[in-house]
Amino acid sequence: MRVLILSCGTGGGHNAAASAMKEALEARGHSADVLNPYTLKTNKLAKIIDVVYVRLVQISPTLFGCVYKIGDAYRRLPWRSPVYFVNAQMVPVMDKYLKENKYDAILMPHLFPAEMVTQMKAKGINLPPTIFVATDYVCTPFTEETNCDAYVIPSRHVRYDFLRRGIPEEKIKSLGIPVRKEFAKKVSKEEARKELGLEEDTFYLLVSAGSMGAGGIVKTIKLLYRWCKKQNKKLEKKRKKENENQRQTKLIIICGNNKVLYETLQKIVGDDDCVILTGFTKQMALYLKASDVCITKPGGLSSTEAAVANIPFIHAMAIPGCETRNLEFFESCGMSIGVKKTKGQLIRAVNRIQGKELCETMKLAQRKFVRPDSGMAICRLTEKMVRNVNL
Numbered sequence: 001m002r003v004l005i006l007s008c009g010t011g012g013g014h015n016a017a018a019s020a021m022k023e024a025l026e027a028r029g030h031s032a033d034v035l036n037p038y039t040l041k042t043n044k045l046a047k048i049i050d051v052v053y054v055r056l057v058q059i060s061p062t063l064f065g066c067v068y069k070i071g072d073a074y075r076r077l078p079w080r081s082p083v084y085f086v087n088a089q090m091v092p093v094m095d096k097y098l099k100e101n102k103y104d105a106i107l108m109p110h111l112f113p114a115e116m117v118t119q120m121k122a123k124g125i126n127l128p129p130t131i132f133v134a135t136d137y138v139c140t141p142f143t144e145e146t147n148c149d150a151y152v153i154p155s156r157h158v159r160y161d162f163l164r165r166g167i168p169e170e171k172i173k174s175l176g177i178p179v180r181k182e183f184a185k186k187v188s189k190e191e192a193r194k195e196l197g198l199e200e201d202t203f204y205l206l207v208s209a210g211s212m213g214a215g216g217i218v219k220t221i222k223l224l225y226r227w228c229k230k231q232n233k234k235l236e237k238k239r240k241k242e243n244e245n246q247r248q249t250k251l252i253i254i255c256g257n258n259k260v261l262y263e264t265l266q267k268i269v270g271d272d273d274c275v276i277l278t279g280f281t282k283q284m285a286l287y288l289k290a291s292d293v294c295i296t297k298p299g300g301l302s303s304t305e306a307a308v309a310n311i312p313f314i315h316a317m318a319i320p321g322c323e324t325r326n327l328e329f330f331e332s333c334g335m336s337i338g339v340k341k342t343k344g345q346l347i348r349a350v351n352r353i354q355g356k357e358l359c360e361t362m363k364l365a366q367r368k369f370v371r372p373d374s375g376m377a378i379c380r381l382t383e384k385m386v387r388n389v390n391l
Helices: 012-027 043-059 061-074 082-100 111-122 156-164 189-196 217-242 259-269 284-290 300-309 322-332 342-353 356-369 374-390
Strands: 002-006 031-035 105-108 130-133 150-153 172-174 202-208 248-254 275-278 293-296 313-315
Touching (some): 012 300, 012 374, 248 284, 342 356
Parallel strands (some): 105 130, 150 172, 202 248
16 A cells, blocks of 8 residues: 655644654555655745744744634634635646556645645545544644545544534544654663663653744743752752752753754753753654653644653643643643643642652543554554545
8 A cells, every 4th residue: 555645844743743654554564655745836835834834933922823813713704714725726736746656545644735635626636535634632723624535633532623613423533643653662761761861860851842942932941940950959958958869850951943942042051960952853752751741832743742652741832722722632631731821830830740649640641541553543544445445
């Protein structure tokens, strides 16, 4: 079976989901190609679309939230969205590509390719089975105007949100958000720390800014950095007084692809050994497994990765829109602590999450509500749909 995965770089989650599905398909002996469809027009167009989106989120998360709200309001109108018509120009190039490259199925962890496929179907173009894969715990604006053969959603607990938007019930498959198998791999905290060169007897607080590094991250880091210094100062006094060797606290900060953020934080923390600062990393699964607690933005993919890695975590720095809905879902299921106001709530949440009972309850909820084998489940669904077409 040869599968085409259409994705875009408007946020790292879509491409990460594409990578996870490719991994699962290849593990089952299939061939999979990941393609940004806009590169069929020009690489420049693909880059512009990705960069404009990312810059908007980084520079003005509030403005992005307003755009999301406008989209959410627009979907109530009885006509198609601008997104649908903008993607009409991609129909001829996609049609040409698919005629020259034969595929058995098309997977789409992004709305834009789903809009293209919908337009192609409306024009009577024959396509293999098409599967949309949602990467947020909400039915994002304009998903309902697409026409795919199946819709993979993150959880049966968000099923109603897709149904009420008009997605046909028989097309909805509650299979989860796909993450790479390394997040589900059984690795002890000690093994992960050894591989990353981290100390065994230290309390590590991992801060993940997401792939784009946005949403008040600098303010959050400053707050956590002061807290960390304060904790270690208290510890030092206690050691001298009681002659006890207790655990020091350190921050691990993942900046993602945001070089400006990395440089800004470098100026703030300098060479302080209580902070480990890194940019984009391919070892995120190891960092999660090596840490005691994680603070992450509530992206659909990054939250799923943390839950599959089974680490207690705090949701903070949410960008208005999908991320606030993701935060609400995880917190309502007991899988994370949600922080909406960083200054007043974050440190209280950090102190609270260190309780052993809460941590265990949270990890149990993660195992209950998030499936680690989503990639394989999507692969099996694809195989079934292709078999049915070929009967």
